[in-house]
Amino acid sequence: MNWGGAAEFFAMGGHGAFVWGSYAVSALCIALEAWLVARRNRRARAA
Amino acid sequence: MFSNFFSFASPQAFYPVAGRMIPWFGWSAALLALAGLYIGFFVAPTDATQGESYRIIFIHVPAAWMSMFIYLVMALWAGLGLVLNTRLSGMMASALAPTGAMFTFVALWSGALWGKPTWGTYWVWDARLTSELILLFLYLGYMALKEAIEDPQRADRAGAILALVGVVNIPIIYFSVQWWNTLHQGASVSLTKAPSMAMTMLAGMLVMALAAWMYAIAVSLARVRAIILERERGRDMAWVRSMVNA
Numbered sequence: 001m002n003w004g005g006a007a008e009f010f011a012m013g014g015h016g017a018f019v020w021g022s023y024a025v026s027a028l029c030i031a032l033e034a035w036l037v038a039r040r041n042r043r044a045r046a047a
Numbered sequence: 048m049f050s051n052f053f054s055f056a057s058p059q060a061f062y063p064v065a066g067r068m069i070p071w072f073g074w075s076a077a078l079l080a081l082a083g084l085y086i087g088f089f090v091a092p093t094d095a096t097q098g099e100s101y102r103i104i105f106i107h108v109p110a111a112w113m114s115m116f117i118y119l120v121m122a123l124w125a126g127l128g129l130v131l132n133t134r135l136s137g138m139m140a141s142a143l144a145p146t147g148a149m150f151t152f153v154a155l156w157s158g159a160l161w162g163k164p165t166w167g168t169y170w171v172w173d174a175r176l177t178s179e180l181i182l183l184f185l186y187l188g189y190m191a192l193k194e195a196i197e198d199p200q201r202a203d204r205a206g207a208i209l210a211l212v213g214v215v216n217i218p219i220i221y222f223s224v225q226w227w228n229t230l231h232q233g234a235s236v237s238l239t240k241a242p243s244m245a246m247t248m249l250a251g252m253l254v255m256a257l258a259a260w261m262y263a264i265a266v267s268l269a270r271v272r273a274i275i276l277e278r279e280r281g282r283d284m285a286w287v288r289s290m291v292n293a
Contacts, residue, residue, distance in 0.1 A: 002088070002089060002091075002092065002093060003089075009088075012099040012100065012102065013093070013098040013099035013100070014098075014099075015098065015099055015100035015164050018100055018103065018160040018161065018163060018164050019099065019100060019102050019103055019160075021160050022103045022106055022107070022156065022157035022160045022161065023106055025153070025156050025157075026106050026110065026153045026156070026157060029149050029152065029153055030149070030262065033145065033146065033149050033266060034266060036145075037266055037269045037270050037273065038269070040270065040273040041269060041272060041273045041276075043273075044272075044273045044276035044277050044280075045276060045291045047277075047280065
């Protein structure tokens with residue numbers, strides 16, 4: 001275990017904005033892509 | 048001689064097969080990502096020189112690998128379609144492009160946020176970063192070209208030529224850190240040398256890469272299903288109806 005607590009975990013040694021900024025945008029991109037593909041399938045079936 | 052094999056790989060035969068495969072790849076991706084993130088954040092130690100900012104590696108490297116690998120697979124499908132004139136090939140190539148572009152963007156974005164704390168800058172025009180940016184433009188150009196041509200078969204052929212010409216960029220990205228003096232570091236993991244990182248860091252990275260792989264397969268299979276319905280609508284409406292109502 002690397003962390004002394006939640007605050008330390010989210011701080012990432014002072015680089016929290018960079019680490020969490022990377023992961024948050026990546027997660028958003030993946031969620032957006034999955035949503036767009038699901039919508040495209042719904043529309044293709046409905047048309 | 049090949050006619051049986053290729054009729055099996057027809058879009059109509061592939062549609063239900065792809066549908067059955069998606070949940071397996073999707074759930075594998077989710078479970079592997081959870082395991083990879085756990086290893087990356089709770090098992091892998093703090094890096095001696097970079098501190099905690101190095102933990103961006105667990106998304107950055109898998110995304111960068113996928114960005115190159117998906118391009119190669121996309122170009123392979125496009126080339127197969129060009130040579131063999133199989134309809135599914137062009138659809139597979141189309142289905143892979145947005146996912147490749149997404150991973151390229153994630154690699155560039157996470158790289159920029161990693162560059163700032165380690166190099167002091169979000170961006171430099173060095174060979175690795177520039178060739179990866181060109182890869183993003185290749186994906187976007189490929190998608191725009193296929194969108195712009197109405198006839199799907201002509202779009203497949205034109206796209207295939209663009210995709211195949213663009214393949215030259217992949218070795219440039221991969222070897223850029225050896226061929227030029229780049230700010231980007233050299234490979235930490237290669238097929239010929241022992242990796243220059245802690246075992247747990249490597250494990251986290253490989254599990255995340257596997258998760259990215261499973262995700263890419265799941266989402267491109269889902270996209271190719273939509274493409275099959277869209278394109279078959281113009282050719283075989285009875286089949287489309289039977290699939291939609293099934």
